[in-house]
Amino acid sequence: MQTTSTNICERMGRSQELSEFKRGTVIGCHLCNKSIREISLLLNIPQSPVSGIITKWKQLGTTATQPGSEQGQRMLKRTVHKSHQLPAESVAKDLQKLMWPSD
Missing domain, CATH: 1.10.1200 (Non-ribosomal Peptide Synthetase Peptidyl Carrier Protein; Chain A)
Incomplete structure (x- = not known):
């Protein structure tokens, strides 16, 4: 039996990005002291992208993609x-x- 996050990974693929709204929601949950695992389960997003979004936000202050x-x-x-x-x-x-x- 496949988990929900596995199905999302298969549908998303590597080249697709999360919407700006979803990335903002991840940061909002992070600011509300939710763990990466809790955010992942709540938003139905794999933990790896959640962690990457939070890391990028902490380092760059933005969740926008950086071209090039x-x-x-x-x-x-x-x-x-x-x-x-x-x-x-x-x-x-x-x-x-x-x-x-x-x-």
Whole structure:
């Protein structure tokens, strides 16, 4: 028998995001001293996204998605993996060109 949270994970998929309202509700529950597990059960969301939303809110002060943040990390990993002997300045310049092409 599958649990409700498992079914939601299967329906959501990795690429879909929670609505702004749901993310705000998670933060509201957190501010009311609910645990991650309680929030997960209450809102029918897996614990991992609940934890991620709370962590992002604590670090950045927002639950909004940050554009391009993952793209830069993937590109940096790919660049470093291709050539381990590149100087740090070269990798930094390549990453800066990727993230801010107009500069």
